[in-house]
Amino acid sequence: MTALPPTAQQLVDGELVGAGDGTTYPILNPATGAEIGRAPDATAADVEGAIAAARRAFDESGWSTDVELRVRCLRQLHRALLDHADAFRALTTAEVGMPGFMMGAAGFDVPVDGLGWVTDLVESYEFETDLGVAAPMGIPSRRTVRREPVGVVAAITPWNVPTQINLAKVGPALAAGCTVVLKPAPDTPWLACELGRLVAEHTDLPPGVFNVVTPRSNEVAGLLATDPRVDMVSFTGSTATGRSIMAAAAPTLKRVFLELGGKSAAIVLDDADLASAAGATAFTACIHAGQGCAITTRLVVPRERYDEAVRVAAATMETIGAKDPADPGAICGPLISRAQRDRVEAYLRLAVEEGGRFATGGRVIDQAGFWVEPTVIAGLDNSSRLAQEEIFGPVLVVIAHDGDDDAVRIANDSAYGLSGSVESGSLERARAVAARIRTGTIAVNGGVWFSPDAPFGGYKQSGIGREMGVAGFEEYLETKTIAEPA
Structure with a gap:
């Protein structure tokens, strides 16, 4: 050691x-x-x-x-x-x-x-x-x-x-x-x-x-x-x-x-590989217990495939779990402090009050340190506080969209504009949607923007x-x- x-x-x-x-x-x-x-x-x-x-x-x-x-x-x-x-x-x-x-x-x-x-x-x-x-x-x-x-x-x-x-x-x-x-x-x-x-x-x-x-x-x-x-x-x-x-x-x-801050949206269009995109977004939301301003914490998916997206995201998070950060296999570690854990726990209570349901997670882990289960929340729309406010925990909200225009509307309906992503079977279509998203960085079909030579920052209140x-x-x-x- x-x-x-x-x-x-x-x-x-x-x-x-x-x-x-x-x-x-x-x-x-x-x-x-x-x-x-x-x-x-x-x-x-x-x-x-x-x-x-x-x-x-x-x-x-x-x-x-x-x-x-x-x-x-x-x-x-x-x-x-x-x-x-x-x-x-x-x-x-x-x-x-x-x-x-x-x-x-x-x-x-x-x-x-x-x-x-x-x-x-x-x-x-x-x-x-x-x-x-x-x-x-x-x-x-x-x-x-x-x-x-x-x-x-x-x-x-x-x-x-x-x-x-x-x-x-x-x-x-x-x-x-x-x-x-x-x-x-x-x-x-x-x-x-x-x-x-x-x-x-x-x-x-x-x-x-x-x-x-x-x-x-x-x-x-x-x-x-x-x-x-x-x-x-x-x-x-x-x-x-x-x-x-x-x-x-x-x-x-x-x-x-x-x-x-950020409340970045991961948009999945109807011609995308839904399972891959939903799983990748759930994985990202778990990284470092969700404690990253540019992490995509809103998964915006076609309404007709909403239940499937929720299932995939939940299964991914259950596979990842929360582990000791010293464990070589850890993706989701602890929250930084008791105060941050209590803050995330308050948002989980609010999710229920707002009419959401936990597809997985939703609880504090009762052990030494400051732990929360990786959580997928379903049943909320973009007007909910869970979809509008930065939680800074391993919490993903899944939101339904009704086509490209509606997905853009949802992504931009936020006080923040830090990051986001778009997935489509057509690169041209993904680019067209990404061009309408008001954020400082955006990943298209799995591209990675994080690099020392790439400017990083946000629009609006980001x-x-x-x-x-x-x-x-x-x-x-x-x-x-x-x-x-x-």
Whole structure:
């Protein structure tokens, strides 16, 4: 069994430190509910110190202008992550409850590959564009467009896929020349602290360029959104919290990036292989106990084959079950916390109140840790709260449609617009339906969009801006136009 990394510590101005007042809080293994470590409970002074260090590093060091230094440091971090991969993976399973099979994707490999990808990008990126000579108002001028780092970035990340989201923010921000204060979720502080330790011990990043603080208090964390020394807040999490961050950042008109919730629809058209599509969607809804914002949690199927789709989805989930994330065969592990389990359980009660029925699952699993049975809900339409609200658990709602137009209507009848999928026996037909779905990503006939070079983000209340890809890198750049005499 791989040993877990050293004790979690914050990184502030180049130093690994505890909380200013010495307080800590427990880190729990969601599969067992047992304490596996403790994290520093950052004080307001700790957060302010990290902001001050990031501001000083941006304003006074050469980080923002020295591309060669940035490339060297990011390559060092990439190498350190690969060298410590086993410990990172073990910590991810222990702290997050993430099944091991996900380490080859969002759990570890893809985000680490993404760090390498963005480092390659910045090495060849054209930060200046020559617009040539023009004579506006009769004055001959040579114009240049320059891309410059936005400044100090507060990166606020959730608990569901910490390494993916931490690196999807930190990598591009550092590559762009920004300095960063990373604030992880209190449920998963250790992975962020381990990233900070690798930076401190294995890279040449100047002090203050990258900082990690781990407050449990929302009030203390809120300083990152209100402090005028912070130029940008990059947040991933719930739509409700995103609204609060946007409001808190408004008085200082910070740039705000938001990657928020989803209630994505998997549309199955009447000429598709229903069994394959329904089974695949049920499998997806079980991954990491459904704790993914882009997971398809509405299965939208032809009305005349509704009962068949429900049976296939239920049988798939029963085969998968909920297993210890350390089990090599685990797909659906535990929920992250007691609070999240209670939230999902409340939605299961609501499903019955709304007139739904459980084709499988529907109950909390009575064992140590935070477990819910993989669940298929039938008998509800798209107006139900179960079909409209993000549950963030292994819960799939099956909804009937009456043709392509109706399927599009159902998919778009949502406050969210993050992801989705379309399955058809005709690629042309699937493409035509996908083109009408208002989401930031969509899979057509089994295509996979998740990759470091592919922008990810949502329409409507699923967020503002894009993460990953060139678009994700450019979120951390300002645009300056310069005119000189020609």
